[in-house]
Amino acid sequence: MNDGVVSPEIGIENVGKIPQADSAKTEIETEGGKGIILFRTNDIELFVPRKPNVPLTEGISIRVEGVKNVTNKTKETLREFVYALGAGKVIAESRQTPDEPWANTRIGNSSTGDLDVVDIYGINARNPDSWRKPVDANSRNVPEINSLDSHYDETRLVKLFGRYMPKWKKLANIMKLFQNGINEIQGQLSEASTTVWESDRFRVSVNTDPHLNGIHILVDPKEKISRQWQTVHEKQADMENEVMVQRYVQQVTEAAAISLGVRQIIFGGKGEIHNSGNWAGGLKDVSEGGTLSTEKLAQNPKMEKKLHRPDLAAKDKDFGTAVHFHIYVPEDPNAPVVLPVMSEGEAQERLKIAREQRIEGSAYKAIIDQWNTIPKTDSATVLDIRNKLGNKVLTQWLEENSKGQLVS
Secondary structure (H helix, E strand, O other): OOOOOOOOEOOHHHOOOOOOOOOOOOOOOOHHHOEEEEEEOOOOEEEEEOOOOOOHHHOOEEEEEOOOOOOOHHHHHHHHHHHHHHHHHHHHHOOOOOOOOEEEEEEEEOOOOEEEEEEEEEEOOOOOOOOOOOOOOOOOOOOOOOOOOOOOOHHHHHHHHHHHHHHHHHHHHHOEEOOOOOOEOOOOOOOOOOEEEEEOOEEEEEOOOOOOOEEEEEEEEOOOOOOOOOOOEOOHHHHHOOOOOOHHHHHHHHHHHHHHHHHHHHHOOOOEEEEOOOOOHHHOEHHHOOOEOHHHHHHOHHHHHHHOOOOOOOHHHOOOOOOOEEEEEEOOOOOOOOOOOOOHHHHHHHHHHHHHOOOOOHHHHHHHHHHHOOOOOOHHHHHHHHHHHOOOHHHHHHHHHOOEEOOO
């Protein structure tokens, strides 16, 4: 976040200077036992839950809640998700969350059975228990909180959300999904292909080496998008005339709609939808061959975060992330989603180094053992999913549940 308006982008550069908080603590809303309210209108709330899914030491967690009783639940979930993208950008790119240069979004919590809840998780780069690992939100019985840790300035964070979220409200209000059509590509796919549905701009495939004991489906925009909250510069006239120019946010939201459709058609809405990127090599510390300096992050979080923004970063500073959605459904669809904390390849590499250096490596061996218990997905399952989504089935679902104006 810069102090002052730099450019007409729907970005944190635009919120203006956040005043220094008074020494006296500003009252933070926690009414109804909900938590710390970061932003509220008559139809949406963003808040840190009083009882978070993960401890603050691993990163801030933010929930988005909109209107409960609506005729189109899918569009309401997608509207909440647009706000989640804005919150993710605040976490990853502002200095108000100094230790968190990355964030994950998630739709659904399988451990609580809340299928459509929208959460954002900041990932603390200075905590090895959380950095570059999937967020573990499975019934961890985290103690209740009444305030954020001391390294967060609650007052300034609330003011930042208050100035920034109205931009995303406007974006959600003008967004029209699939306005040029779904454009499903119909054609014969080979039996060896893992693609189960495709359009001119998106691809849905089955990961036959899944990350869990169950089904793992990927939804990818065909255009590379580095971050799910990635924005482009807008002209002032575009903002005033409500012209939609945020094509990356548009595509990410449409990919979220496809993910919701796939999950509903194949799994009856069960499982979780993640957008994470935690295992990207560029997120490693520079001491491990990555691009992030946790030392510089501690010294100057604003500068270190800015250094890696995809619209500003040099190639050698790029995190190397790319947007794709993961649909995770365990073998028992009612069971919680449990993922390995590290890729199998990285665990093998680290175990090899540990053995060469004659240091403790049992944790990496346990991760490899976990991967070895996960069965591959066979071609018959891929074909079954393809048949259930094809022949305009997913297309029709998208037309009926998500196409058109996001906010009526």
